[in-house]
Structures are given as structure tokens and as C-alpha cells.
Amino acid sequence: MVYNMETEKERELIIMVDDDPVVLRAGKNSLSGSYRVATLTSAEKLFSFLENNIPVLILLDVVMPGMDGYEAIRILKANSKTQGIPVIFLTGRADAANEYEGLSLGAIDYIIKPFVPALLRKRVEIHLLVEAQKKILETQRQALQNFNSDLQRMVEEKTHTVINLQNAIIKTLADMVEYRDNVTGSHVDRTRRGVSILINALKEQDRYRDQVANWNIEILLESSLLHDVGKIAIDDYILKKPGPLNIDEFELMKKHTDFGVQVIEKIKSAAEENEFLYYAKIFAETHHERWDGTGYPFGLEHGEIPILGRIMAIADVYDALVSERPYKEAYSHEKAVEIIREGRGTQFDPELTDIFVSVADMFREP
Numbered sequence: 001m002v003y004n005m006e007t008e009k010e011r012e013l014i015i016m017v018d019d020d021p022v023v024l025r026a027g028k029n030s031l032s033g034s035y036r037v038a039t040l041t042s043a044e045k046l047f048s049f050l051e052n053n054i055p056v057l058i059l060l061d062v063v064m065p066g067m068d069g070y071e072a073i074r075i076l077k078a079n080s081k082t083q084g085i086p087v088i089f090l091t092g093r094a095d096a097a098n099e100y101e102g103l104s105l106g107a108i109d110y111i112i113k114p115f116v117p118a119l120l121r122k123r124v125e126i127h128l129l130v131e132a133q134k135k136i137l138e139t140q141r142q143a144l145q146n147f148n149s150d151l152q153r154m155v156e157e158k159t160h161t162v163i164n165l166q167n168a169i170i171k172t173l174a175d176m177v178e179y180r181d182n183v184t185g186s187h188v189d190r191t192r193r194g195v196s197i198l199i200n201a202l203k204e205q206d207r208y209r210d211q212v213a214n215w216n217i218e219i220l221l222e223s224s225l226l227h228d229v230g231k232i233a234i235d236d237y238i239l240k241k242p243g244p245l246n247i248d249e250f251e252l253m254k255k256h257t258d259f260g261v262q263v264i265e266k267i268k269s270a271a272e273e274n275e276f277l278y279y280a281k282i283f284a285e286t287h288h289e290r291w292d293g294t295g296y297p298f299g300l301e302h303g304e305i306p307i308l309g310r311i312m313a314i315a316d317v318y319d320a321l322v323s324e325r326p327y328k329e330a331y332s333h334e335k336a337v338e339i340i341r342e343g344r345g346t347q348f349d350p351e352l353t354d355i356f357v358s359v360a361d362m363f364r365e366p
Helices: 021-031 043-050 069-078 096-104 117-180 187-204 209-213 217-226 229-233 247-254 256-269 275-286 307-322 333-342 350-358
Strands: 013-017 036-040 057-061 087-091 109-112
Touching: 013 021, 013 043, 021 036, 021 117, 036 043, 043 057, 043 069, 057 069, 057 117, 069 087, 069 096, 087 096, 087 117, 096 109, 109 117, 187 209, 187 217, 187 307, 187 350, 217 256, 217 275, 229 256, 229 275, 247 256, 256 275, 275 307, 307 333, 307 350, 333 350
Parallel strands: 013 036, 013 057, 057 087, 087 109
Antiparallel strands: none
């Protein structure tokens, strides 16, 4: 059965299902002034009709021959095509238990027969208005959700762009320092890799758990690139000297930790405090401190030295040992490991030294 939709196309379709012709006629007379009303005498005919027509509302009798209204609404709500159609039960059963069951199955209202035509019209009108508002709210919710998703995507893309730019600037600055220092082969990249290896070993061996848990590892590793940034303020004659530094020259070289902090503080003055600058300052300021207190710039000892400074000290010294310099040949990996092991408890944190030795093979050039 196909309902004739060629007339009154602008009117919304309501389906009324009841096995009593008197009820169907009364309902149609009541509603046809505002809606197109299709009247059907059984639930089976309803499902046949729904194959080609989707109404805005179904008025459904409960007690009918064959399939009753409760079974019909179960089928309606289980079908994705019809589950959104609001259903109002029409019934002669006036007890609360039946009304509760109908509402529990998904009906939006329960109208007792015989109904007053004016009240039927008003209740249908109110329910359709509510349904229309629900659709508007759902459309607005979906639009807001799409807007938020688009906004989040735009923020992520912008953040990614800013981070990439930041990292490119940092890497360029670190490379400039290396170029002035006559250091080749990406010292900062190798020290970052060494720091990463040691931090992963800390996590795997469950050491310094409280400290590691609070670190943003990705940002921390990027900030390690600036550990020698203060060398940008050291004179070329010291940085490029082809032999060992004398005492006075070494004292000037030691100033690169102070200069590094000054560079980072200068950046902080023009930007908000953040994790990156926090980590960068620790690396720049404390990677030449020694466990026994004879390092610089502050002569810190033992636990006074931030653990990140102690980690960088090992990664930095290892790379310096295995790298060729104008004043020295490159040591073998084995020799470098032995020198660091000998510095256990004097130059280096004993526990971190043991951890380094346990993963030393990972420091070899990949």
C-alpha cells in the first residue's frame, strides 16, 4: 500500500493504527485539518505502509488482533529506519501498569480512549513541537561538535607548526655553536641520544621513579640540545684553539655555563615560563658539576646536583671521549666506558654510572 502524497505535500504525515473503524474516523476527523492522516487497521498493515512512507508520528492501538501494539513498538524501535519515529499509544486500558509498560517500550505518551478530539489535537501538536525542537537541538549539537572538532584540529595543526619551527630554530642555534666550537658530527644530537638511552634505562630499571614520572620526555630531550648554548659567547681563539687550554683560557671556557643560563633567561624574559626553558636551564647550568663537588659553576656535590645535570654529564663526557678533537684523537668505545667507570663516585653519580655501564653498548654509533 502506498499513500498518495501528491496532494497536500506541505502537510506532515501521521499514521493512525486501530482495529476500530469508529476510532480511526474520529481521529482522522480530529487531525486532518492540520495533518495528512493515514488510517490503518492492523500492525501488519503498518509495517507494509512504512516500506514507502515515513510519518512524523504514529498513533498506535495497544490491543489489536494478531500483533498487538507492544510487539509493534518493539519492532519499530529495533529498526534503524523507524526507531526515531515518535509513538503515542491509544488504548482503553486505563491502569498505571499498562501505561508504564508502554512508556518503558519507548512511547512518548499514552492516550486513553475514548479521547476528546480537541485534546488529541493539542497533545499531538505539543509532541510534534517537542520533536521538532529536539531535532533542532540535535542539529545544533552536531554543528557545535563539528565546530569543536575543526577548532581542535586547527589548534593541533597550529601547535604542530609552532613546535616544528621552535625545534628548527633550536637545532640551528645548536649547530651554530658546534660550528664555532670546531665540533663536527652533531655532538648535540649524540648527547640527546645518550640522555634518551639513560632515561629509558632509569625507567626500565625503576630508578629515580618519582623524578622520571614528572618529566615530559619529548620536551626534555629537545631542550638538551641547548646544553652548550653558552659557547656562543666564548671567543673564537679559545673555541678554535688547536691544543689544550691553559689555566686562564680554561677559566674563560668555564664561563659558557653562565652564558648559557643568561641566554635562556633572556628568552624567558620575552616568553612565558614553560617546561622547555626549565629543562634547558638545568642542562646548561649543571652539566659540568661533579659528584665530588669539584665541578663548576657552583661546586655542587652529590644530590645537590639536579639529576638531569648528572645524566647530561655522562652523555656529554662520553661523546667528548669518543670524538676527535683538534687537541686529541678519538678514544675507542671501550676506553671511554672505562674512563667513565673510573669516574664513579668522583666525577659521576655512582648509581647513574652503574646504569650507564649496564647500557653502554647502546651508546655505540648505530
